[in-house]
Amino acid sequence: MRLNRTLLSVALVVFALVVQVSVLARLQLPGAVPDLLLLVVVALALVYGHVSGALIGFGAGLLADLAPPADHAAGRYALVLCIIGYLVGLARPENGQLKSAFVPMAVVVAAAVGSTLLYAGVGALVGDTAARHVGLGSLLFTAAVYDLLLAPFTVPLFMAIARRTDNDPLAESSSGGGGGVAAGWLSSGTGLRIGSQRGGLRVKAARNRAARAGRIKGVKRL
Known part of the structure; x- marks a missing residue:
């Protein structure tokens, strides 16, 4: 125990x-x-x-x-x-x-x-x-x-x-507080908009890195 x-x-x-x-x-x-x-x-x-x-x-x-x-x-x-x-x-x-x-x-x-x-x-x-x-x-x-x-x-x-x-009251309060904030954001729609904007930025950054890597590789082949 x-x-x-x-x-x-x-x-x-x-x-x-x-x-x-x-x-x-x-x-x-x-x-x-x-x-x-x-x-x-x-x-x-x-x-x-x-x-x-x-x-x-x-x-x-x-x-x-x-x-x-x-x-x-x-x-x-x-x-x-x-x-x-x-x-x-x-x-x-x-x-x-x-x-x-x-x-x-x-x-x-x-x-x-x-x-x-x-x-x-x-x-x-x-x-x-x-x-x-x-x-x-x-x-x-x-x-x-x-x-x-x-x-x-x-x-x-x-x-x-x-x-x-x-x-554990500390764990419960932290998890409960985080859940309340997340629920509030989702209900107001702000969290979804911020999440989608961040996701779009990540996708654009990944595409830029891939394009740069392709150009570098092409130069090395030549």
Whole structure:
């Protein structure tokens, strides 16, 4: 990834992890906990694509695995967020611009449900049956609801920050200014007249050079 992408991703992931551990985990809400870390991964994957989404998801999940008070094996949530980041990145549009708010909201719900299922599935493989005692259906419903309620206040903001830092404002302004001047010239007709005059001058100069070269060559033949 680019340096600005890496720095922004690290900053947002650390911020989300601090808020997750110090605030959201202490709300004592029924069922699941609002997953701000997942929303950061979703937002960045929608902007950067599947490769960067997988890398960001793995790093974010690994930090969550190591941050206290983690009660599961290290690497478990890293695997989950790596898969989620990759799959969400595949939904990124070609131009990076989403035309509707329905797409990111649907992606958030799918990511919340998918991450919960993956986390419970990986836990079942390693012998962790906590999801069975809590109730997997309750976890899926509350995770989707909490993340969906939190997403409108976080995902658009994170995506806007990612796009702003990923683009080059100087290149955009120069290209935009040049395009505006050219469009104005073409619309007024001045650019076409100047272009045609310059083209005519170039053609006349080329003909003069060719005529001179022919005369010189003829003299040398004689």
